[in-house]
Amino acid sequence: xxxxxxxxxxxxxxxxxxxxxxxxxxxxxxxxxxxxxxxxxxxxxxxxxxxxxxxxxxxxxxxxxxxxxxxxxxxxxxxxxxxxxxxxxxxxxxxxxxxxxxxxxxxxxxxxxxxxxxxxxxxxxxxxxxxxxxxxxxxxxxxxxxxxxxxxxxxxxxxxxxxxxxxxxxxxxxxxxxxxxxxxxxxxxxxxxxxxxxxxxxxxxxxxxxxxxxxxxxxxxxxxxxxxxxxxxxxxxxxxxxxxxxxxxxxxxxxxx
Amino acid sequence: xxxxxxxxxxxxxxxxxxxxxxxxxxxxxxxxxxxxxxxxxxxxxxxxxxxxxxxxxxxxxxxxxxxxxxxxxxxxxxxxxxxxxxxxxxxxxxxxxxxxxxxxxxxxxxxxxxxxxxxxxxxxxxxxxxxxxxxxxxxxxxxxxxxxxxxxxxxxxxxxxxxxxxxxxxxxxxxxxxxxxxxxxxxxxxxxxxxxxxxxxxxxxxxxxxxxxxxxxxxxxxxxxxxxxxxxxxxxxxxxxxxxxxxxxxxxxxxxxxxxxxxxxxxxxxxxxxxxxxxxxxxxxxxxxxxxxxxxxxxxxxxxxxxxxxxxxxxxxxxxxxxxxxx
Numbered sequence: 001x002x003x004x005x006x007x008x009x010x011x012x013x014x015x016x017x018x019x020x021x022x023x024x025x026x027x028x029x030x031x032x033x034x035x036x037x038x039x040x041x042x043x044x045x046x047x048x049x050x051x052x053x054x055x056x057x058x059x060x061x062x063x064x065x066x067x068x069x070x071x072x073x074x075x076x077x078x079x080x081x082x083x084x085x086x087x088x089x090x091x092x093x094x095x096x097x098x099x100x101x102x103x104x105x106x107x108x109x110x111x112x113x114x115x116x117x118x119x120x121x122x123x124x125x126x127x128x129x130x131x132x133x134x135x136x137x138x139x140x141x142x143x144x145x146x147x148x149x150x151x152x153x154x155x156x157x158x159x160x161x162x163x164x165x166x167x168x169x170x171x172x173x174x175x176x177x178x179x180x181x182x183x184x185x186x187x188x189x190x191x192x193x194x195x196x197x198x199x200x201x202x203x204x205x206x207x208x209x210x211x212x213x214x215x216x217x218x219x220x221x222x223x224x225x226x227x228x229x230x231x232x233x234x235x236x237x238x239x240x241x242x243x244x245x246x247x248x249x250x251x252x253x254x255x256x257x
Numbered sequence: 258x259x260x261x262x263x264x265x266x267x268x269x270x271x272x273x274x275x276x277x278x279x280x281x282x283x284x285x286x287x288x289x290x291x292x293x294x295x296x297x298x299x300x301x302x303x304x305x306x307x308x309x310x311x312x313x314x315x316x317x318x319x320x321x322x323x324x325x326x327x328x329x330x331x332x333x334x335x336x337x338x339x340x341x342x343x344x345x346x347x348x349x350x351x352x353x354x355x356x357x358x359x360x361x362x363x364x365x366x367x368x369x370x371x372x373x374x375x376x377x378x379x380x381x382x383x384x385x386x387x388x389x390x391x392x393x394x395x396x397x398x399x400x401x402x403x404x405x406x407x408x409x410x411x412x413x414x415x416x417x418x419x420x421x422x423x424x425x426x427x428x429x430x431x432x433x434x435x436x437x438x439x440x441x442x443x444x445x446x447x448x449x450x451x452x453x454x455x456x457x458x459x460x461x462x463x464x465x466x467x468x469x470x471x472x473x474x475x476x477x478x479x480x481x482x483x484x485x486x487x488x489x490x491x492x493x494x495x496x497x498x499x500x501x502x503x504x505x506x507x508x509x510x511x512x513x514x515x516x517x518x519x520x521x522x523x524x525x526x527x528x529x530x531x532x533x534x535x536x537x538x539x540x541x542x543x544x545x546x547x548x549x550x551x552x553x554x555x556x557x558x559x560x561x562x563x564x565x566x567x568x569x570x571x572x573x574x575x576x577x578x579x580x581x582x583x584x
Contacts, residue, residue, distance in 0.1 A: 074479030102479030
């Protein structure tokens with residue numbers, strides 16, 4: 001479990017999000033939603049232990065995350081960002097192999113059989129095993145995103161944080177990625193994922209964390225968090241709810257007729 | 258991979274053996290073999306043990322050190338155009354050496370002064386590039402380039418002042434890079450620092466692999482980003498300063514060899530560092546042998562010779578890259 005208590009986040013001296021206290025349960029899929037600039041990425045990086053905490057605390061299974069060594073932390077938490085990179089001539093496998101770093105001693109140079117297995121498993125989950133020897137730079141954006149996820153899976157950490165893994169991807173690839181994340185949750189992992197589409201959260205997340213107005217607007221089961229009223233307050237645009245043929249509720253911005 | 262490295266090691270030994278045959282006095286392979294087995298057996302043994310072997314060993318060390326340092330910095334800064342002198346090591350060492358030669362400081366003290374000044378410059382550049390616990394790549398490049406140009410201006414000033422004086426040739430030969438006149442003593446001074454630098458480099462290889470995916474990803478897989486950056490910078494500075502102390506400013510080895518190494522063994526930093534070391538050593542030994550023989554008995558400065566080999570090679574590699582990219 002990840003326990004957040006009285007957490008304040010500031011960027012360049014300005015308070016971005018204040019007074020946050022919540023728990024993320026083991027084995028759930030949390031979707032994080034909010035407008036651009038509200039602090040989703042900052043919060044996610046802080047929860048992942050990649051940003052110093054100025055005020056408040058984040059504990060992972062009652063261990064203060066700030067007190068963990070980088071390697072200890074990375075065996076518990078993997079973090080996926082889609083930031084672009086100068087990957088030179090790295091192959092897909094070499095990128096994914098970096099996920100084994102926290103499992104190695106500081107003097108350890110070579111891979112062990114278990115490393116190779118973890119890398120192969122991660123590539124299989126994202127269905128890129130036949131791409132192992134391809135140069136990373138030759139991949140499409142959807143394939144690259146799957147490589148970043150494989151890198152995190154190779155870490156074999158029980159908790160997975162992802163910052164907008166479906167941005168810039170077409171519908172099919174976005175669905176494929178959300179489905180594989182859902183499968184990870186079904187197999188016991190905890191997934192916390194920043195999403196830009198409330199309906200993606202509605203379809204795949206267990207609970208939704210809505211950020212707005214410098215704090216948490218709602219952290220609820222998805223049916224309750226994804227109401228037209230709450231989303232209007234989060235995104236500051238009129239919204240409407242539509243019931244699909246299968247009975248599920250989907251929310252859209254109300255476009256002029 | 259094992260085969261490729263076996264080939265590289267074999268090439269290095271072949272090149273070193275070939276370089277033993279080259280020099281002012283023509284020696285037969287059997288005479289050299291005999292001299293190698295009996296270090297105190299007379300004039301030939303003296304030539305082999307006191308002139309040729311130290312020069313080959315120094316060439317190997319300088320080339321390996323520069324190539325490793327270049328591979329480290331290119332990886333750390335995620336920039337293929339970086340060379341080991343970027344951190345100001347060579348410019349700092351050059352100023353100290355030029356000033357001490359022109360001031361008539363005892364020749365024996367000059368390398369140590371250059372080494373200290375080179376490291377001091379690298380530390381100053383690193384301090385300027387610091388941001389929090391980690392390094393800012395752009396600031397590192399800016400600080401290195403600006404301090405280097407300041408030092409180049411000082412050297413130019415000194416050179417115009419000493420013109421016609423006795424020290425100008427010594428300064429110019431040092432600036433152009435040369436392995437002549439160095440012996441076991443110089444090697445013994447620089448080798449421990451180079452060895453420490455190389456050890457740090459190889460220990461940093463896994464972190465370097467992760468750092469190339471971006472600082473955030475490296476931190477996410479458990480790299481202590483600040484510590485890894487400082488270790489890599491310290492390692493490349495030690496290596497570059499050792500090389501500059503021994504040979505003056507030899508260019509292009511540190512820039513080009515890592516590119517060739519990546520073409521041979523792929524992108525994994527562990528292999529790139531090892532292959533760079535072997536290739537850098539071999540290239541420098543070959544270039545030094547050529548510099549001694551092409552215009553014998555005169556010597557072409559090895560720095561000049563490497564530029565003649567290096568620039569066209571580099572352009573070829575990059576132009577070819579562009580063609581394949583367009584295809």
